[in-house]
Amino acid sequence: MQEERINVDIITLTRFLTEEQSKHKEATGDFTYPSRLLCHALQFSFKSIAYYIRRATLINLTGLAGSSNTTGDDQKKLDVIGNDLFIAAMRSSGKCAVLVSEEEEEAIFFPEHKNARYAVACDPIDGSSNLDAGVSVGTIFGIHKLAEGSTGTKEDLLKPGTELIAAGFTMYGASAQLVITMKGGSVNGFTMDNALGEFILTHPDMKMPKKRAIYSVNEGNSLYWEDSTKDYFNSLKYPTEEGGKPYSARYIGSMVADAYRTLLYGGIFAYPADKKSPKGKLRILYECAPMAMVFENAGGQALNSKMKRMMEVVPEHIHDRSGIFMGSYDEMEKVKSFHK
Numbered sequence: 001m002q003e004e005r006i007n008v009d010i011i012t013l014t015r016f017l018t019e020e021q022s023k024h025k026e027a028t029g030d031f032t033y034p035s036r037l038l039c040h041a042l043q044f045s046f047k048s049i050a051y052y053i054r055r056a057t058l059i060n061l062t063g064l065a066g067s068s069n070t071t072g073d074d075q076k077k078l079d080v081i082g083n084d085l086f087i088a089a090m091r092s093s094g095k096c097a098v099l100v101s102e103e104e105e106e107a108i109f110f111p112e113h114k115n116a117r118y119a120v121a122c123d124p125i126d127g128s129s130n131l132d133a134g135v136s137v138g139t140i141f142g143i144h145k146l147a148e149g150s151t152g153t154k155e156d157l158l159k160p161g162t163e164l165i166a167a168g169f170t171m172y173g174a175s176a177q178l179v180i181t182m183k184g185g186s187v188n189g190f191t192m193d194n195a196l197g198e199f200i201l202t203h204p205d206m207k208m209p210k211k212r213a214i215y216s217v218n219e220g221n222s223l224y225w226e227d228s229t230k231d232y233f234n235s236l237k238y239p240t241e242e243g244g245k246p247y248s249a250r251y252i253g254s255m256v257a258d259a260y261r262t263l264l265y266g267g268i269f270a271y272p273a274d275k276k277s278p279k280g281k282l283r284i285l286y287e288c289a290p291m292a293m294v295f296e297n298a299g300g301q302a303l304n305s306k307m308k309r310m311m312e313v314v315p316e317h318i319h320d321r322s323g324i325f326m327g328s329y330d331e332m333e334k335v336k337s338f339h340k
């Protein structure tokens with residue numbers, strides 16, 4: 001019988017970031033990596049949000065909090081807790097000068113931390129309408145460096161995704177999966193080991209399949225879609241070439257879960273702008289731009305509904321929205337050809 005080999009050289013997220021940081025510094029002499037303290041704080045917020053989500057049904061954390069957030073969505077009790085946990089983590093890191101959260105109308109400033117050099121945008125619990133059914137949700141984050149001489153203003157975040165120094169998400173599913181990427185770097189996936197209390201590198205250097213016949217979109221909105229969007233999705237369902245097979249549809253309704261599957265399996269995820277929501281539904285700073293960075297760094301593409309590179313879209317306001325199409329490289333070429 002073959003003996004099972006146990007991996008004793010485990011790469012935790014902390015180890016990974018430390019090693020990457022020193023490699024990067026040696027290569028470029030530049031410090032474009034988020035500080036270790038900020039990353040520790042992020043990790044801690046993911047672990048604690050995962051913990052509360054797992055226990056929600058047992059400790060009366062399901063259902064509404066009785067309030068609505070800045071974008072008019074009803075807040076779940078867990079939205080409020082996730083937000084509070086994230087804010088506390090960023091404050092205690094001492095490295096975050098300004099934070100934008102989906103759950104807060106205004107940016108939050110931490111002027112007590114004079115040496116803080118980072119601006120963070122986050123959606124603490126994305127897809128929260130799914131929470132009470134135990135469906136996967138996630139936290140999305142994007143990190144910018146403060147402009148030279150800035151002590152932290154909204155403008156430090158009102159920048160294109162191309163200036164993000166790091167971005168990613170954690171999906172709270174059967175296990176907690178953290179995906180992170182740095183500017184110009186690879187995409188790496190970590191799985192939470194609850195026994196060790198650590199995120200372990202399980203998906204190094206993630207690359208998206210170039211194509212896959214899976215589409216992920218809320219087709220309930222198709223009545224409101226532009227004709228080009230209708231034509232594109234119809235072409236996936238009713239192939240005209242001989243022997244062509246229709247695509248499979250997969251839609252969870254949690255961007256993080258739909259994006260994670262698309263990243264691993266390939267295909268396309270879209271939330272197009274439409275006649276009902278001409279500006280789109282998903283938010284640029286803490287949904288679209290971080291995901292676009294992950295997809296591009298994994299070899300995919302991400303565009304807005306005007307077929308502009310999502311990473312180059314500059315929000316005017318912190319909660320601005322956009323239509324988005326993101327997916328495998330070849331599939332995105334097809335999207336473009338229908339939206340000329």
Ligand code: AHM
Pocket residue numbers: 073102123125126127128129218253254255256271281
């Ligand atoms: P939320 O941040 O309020 O949870 O909304 C964002 C979510 C995304 O996770 C998901 O892709 C989308 O809304 C689903 O919207 P819909 O229910 O309209 O399909």
Ligand code: MG
Pocket residue numbers: 102123125126127287
């Ligand atoms: Mg959201």
